[in-house]
Amino acid sequence: MKLAVVSNINMDPLKLHLKKMNAPTPYFCAYGQHLLELIDRKSALYNLDLGTLFVHLDAEELLKDDFFRLPREAQVDAYLEELLAALHCFCGEHPEVSVIISSIVLPPFSFVSYLDGNSDYNPSAIEERMNRELREFTAGHRNVFILDFHRLVRLHGYRAFHDEKYWYLGRIKYTQAGFKTLAEDLASLLYAIRGSAKKVLVLDLDNTLWGGVLGEEGPNGVRLSEDGAGKAYRDFQKCIRALRSVGVILALNSKNNEHEVRQFMEQSTMMVLKYDDFVARKINWENKVDNLNEIASDLNLSTDCMVLIDDNPAERALVRKYLPGVGVPEFPPDAAMLKTWFLSEVVYRWFPRVRLTKEDLKKSEQYERNVRRNTLGDRLNLQDFIASLQIELKLIKNDPQTVTRIAQLTQKTNQFNLTTHRYTDADIAHYMESDRIAIYGLEYEDKFGMEGIVGAAVIKCHGDSAHISDLLLSCRVLGRNVEYGFLIEMLRDLQDSGIKRITAEYVASPRNVIAKEFYANCGMCLAGVGKFEKDTDSVLSHLQKIYSNHHANGVK
Amino acid sequence: MILAEALDVQLIGLTGETRLDDIKNLDSFQVIMLFMAIEETFGIQFTMDEIATMKTIGDILNWISGKLNR
Numbered sequence: 001m002k003l004a005v006v007s008n009i010n011m012d013p014l015k016l017h018l019k020k021m022n023a024p025t026p027y028f029c030a031y032g033q034h035l036l037e038l039i040d041r042k043s044a045l046y047n048l049d050l051g052t053l054f055v056h057l058d059a060e061e062l063l064k065d066d067f068f069r070l071p072r073e074a075q076v077d078a079y080l081e082e083l084l085a086a087l088h089c090f091c092g093e094h095p096e097v098s099v100i101i102s103s104i105v106l107p108p109f110s111f112v113s114y115l116d117g118n119s120d121y122n123p124s125a126i127e128e129r130m131n132r133e134l135r136e137f138t139a140g141h142r143n144v145f146i147l148d149f150h151r152l153v154r155l156h157g158y159r160a161f162h163d164e165k166y167w168y169l170g171r172i173k174y175t176q177a178g179f180k181t182l183a184e185d186l187a188s189l190l191y192a193i194r195g196s197a198k199k200v201l202v203l204d205l206d207n208t209l210w211g212g213v214l215g216e217e218g219p220n221g222v223r224l225s226e227d228g229a230g231k232a233y234r235d236f237q238k239c240i241r242a243l244r245s246v247g248v249i250l251a252l253n254s255k256n257n258e259h260e261v262r263q264f265m266e267q268s269t270m271m272v273l274k275y276d277d278f279v280a281r282k283i284n285w286e287n288k289v290d291n292l293n294e295i296a297s298d299l300n301l302s303t304d305c306m307v308l309i310d311d312n313p314a315e316r317a318l319v320r321k322y323l324p325g326v327g328v329p330e331f332p333p334d335a336a337m338l339k340t341w342f343l344s345e346v347v348y349r350w351f352p353r354v355r356l357t358k359e360d361l362k363k364s365e366q367y368e369r370n371v372r373r374n375t376l377g378d379r380l381n382l383q384d385f386i387a388s389l390q391i392e393l394k395l396i397k398n399d400p401q402t403v404t405r406i407a408q409l410t411q412k413t414n415q416f417n418l419t420t421h422r423y424t425d426a427d428i429a430h431y432m433e434s435d436r437i438a439i440y441g442l443e444y445e446d447k448f449g450m451e452g453i454v455g456a457a458v459i460k461c462h463g464d465s466a467h468i469s470d471l472l473l474s475c476r477v478l479g480r481n482v483e484y485g486f487l488i489e490m491l492r493d494l495q496d497s498g499i500k501r502i503t504a505e506y507v508a509s510p511r512n513v514i515a516k517e518f519y520a521n522c523g524m525c526l527a528g529v530g531k532f533e534k535d536t537d538s539v540l541s542h543l544q545k546i547y548s549n550h551h552a553n554g555v556k
Numbered sequence: 557m558i559l560a561e562a563l564d565v566q567l568i569g570l571t572g573e574t575r576l577d578d579i580k581n582l583d584s585f586q587v588i589m590l591f592m593a594i595e596e597t598f599g600i601q602f603t604m605d606e607i608a609t610m611k612t613i614g615d616i617l618n619w620i621s622g623k624l625n626r
Contacts, residue, residue, distance in 0.1 A: 010585070012585060013589065016589070163592075165602075165603070166588055166591075166592060168604060169588055169591075169604055169607060170584060170585060170587075170588035172585075172588055172589075176593075176596055
């Protein structure tokens with residue numbers, strides 16, 4: 001799915017930087033033609049297999065000669081209104097395309113210099129107004145996201161970002177450093193929109209979370225304090241704690257003696273992170289690659305969702321070589337840089353997000369509970385174990401408040417996912433509005449706590465027949481027959497609506513082999529490769545026989 | 557070589573006398589990208605007027621060593 005770039009300036013230099021990052025080569029609309037391309041249905045934009053549209057307006061160029069005149073309100077806003085009207089038209093025709101639009105940045109100069117800050121002539125006031133309009137536009141369009149261009153210019157400074165010489169020589173507006181930053185930010189934002197951000201942050205200890213080596217210098221020798229380098233490490237821990245609070249799972253991978261680490265972490269008054277903040281801890285003398293694989297298995301996740309932060313270049317090289325899916329950023333040589341490095345190289349690069357759900361906020365607790373549940377499971381047999389969990393399931397149908405969570409599930413769930421279609425918020429909202437399509441969410445609670453929505457399904461109806469287009473369940477609740485409970489509740493609801501026949505399909509993917517026999521296990525008949533069908537009554541009675549010990553609160 | 561990296565251009569048979577205008581598949585936009593890459597790689601700065609005088613590969617090389625020796 002292609003990326004198209006629309007701009008009023010020449011954005012070709014982006015191509016080179018995107019290529020270096022192994023991002024796809026974008027299609028560039030002829031610059032200056034942006035409004036036309038957005039409205040004209042015969043334009044390339046409408047006829048490409050477009051996944052994302054990036055709209056970048058250079059505000060200074062938008063003003064043209066008005067920059068040299070005192071800009072009057074109506075003119076400046078008129079340019080923006082024109083663009084938003086054209087975009088609205090485009091979004092209407094293509095609700096499935098993600099649109100990214102840069103915020104407005106004016107040069108930090110005014111011909112009336114220090115005139116009253118609230119006047120119409122002040123570039124900041126004009127920027128504020130235009131960006132507010134942009135924000136209102138995104139609030140009204142689910143698939144539109146703002147790229148904070150102002151933030152990028154601030155990072156470099158206007159002077160380092162803009163290139164006067166090459167503007168006059170060849171209409172290249174920004175420096176290579178500017179284009180590089182823009183390309184990186186665009187790639188991170190795309191990563192976030194697609195829900196591909198990493199999930200787990202794995203950390204080393206010595207010279208990473210504190211200065212010095214605990215085993216060598218002892219608890220009183222390591223640098224972790226309110227001064228100098230010690231403070232830099234403390235601030236670094238605060239950054240990590242902040243990331244944890246928005247849903248990133250923490251793990252430890254350190255060559256140390258476990259009891260020494262535990263003692264230090266529990267007794268030091270300067271530690272910000274607690275021993276229990278880490279859901280998985282591999283503190284031993286094994287190699288770090290094996291440890292990472294074990295952490296992945298403990299959490300029931302792939303190493304591809306992990307990021308490793310380690311000050312040791314040899315360890316970083318080892319992990320990059322044997323686990324290429326793990327994100328391994330370079331580590332700053334100076335502890336003073338830790339905070340800004342973490343924000344730009346770790347948070348924005350590997351854990352970017354465009355949404356935050358209430359499930360996200362409780363991620364660490366959920367994973368911890370899961371590790372506890374899995375330990376419980378070892379000691380009892382399966383049926384007893386499931387019964388002992390006292391699972392309660394609740395079906396939620398076509399509820400707009402669940403759109404974001406359900407879309408997120410379709411993007412992240414790989415194992416128990418029968419067809420692996422990825423949907424955005426806009427897709428799910430669109431389906432909910434259709435009479436023929438039902439979106440089900442499954443809420444899960446057991447004696448350890450409430451998990452929120454852990455399953456989702458997309459059902460397409462036609463007459464008295466229903467097709468299960470998507471059925472998925474979070475890996476956190478696998479192995480408890482919840483998938484059968486989910487299907488039972490949905491079928492009951494569909495039966496009430498007059499559905500007599502069910503069809504379904506299984507589409508193989510690299511990671512969903514565990515779902516292959518699901519429909520067969522439900523008593524459905526094979527009707528082609530990966531295709532199943534059966535009448536609703538038969539499936540229900542089959543399921544009720546094999547799965548008799550769940551409780552459910554019916555459909556909301 | 558900076559040329560190849562900056563521009564994805566094939567380096568075949570370029571000499572000091574080769575005129576920039578004569579290099580196949582090298583358009584004016586790419587020439588700009590080339591100068592930007594040279595400045596960054598060598599840590600030097602050209603003015604607009606200096607760039608305007610550079611017509612051949614040899615001219616560019618002379619300017620680069622001039623700036624570096626200063």
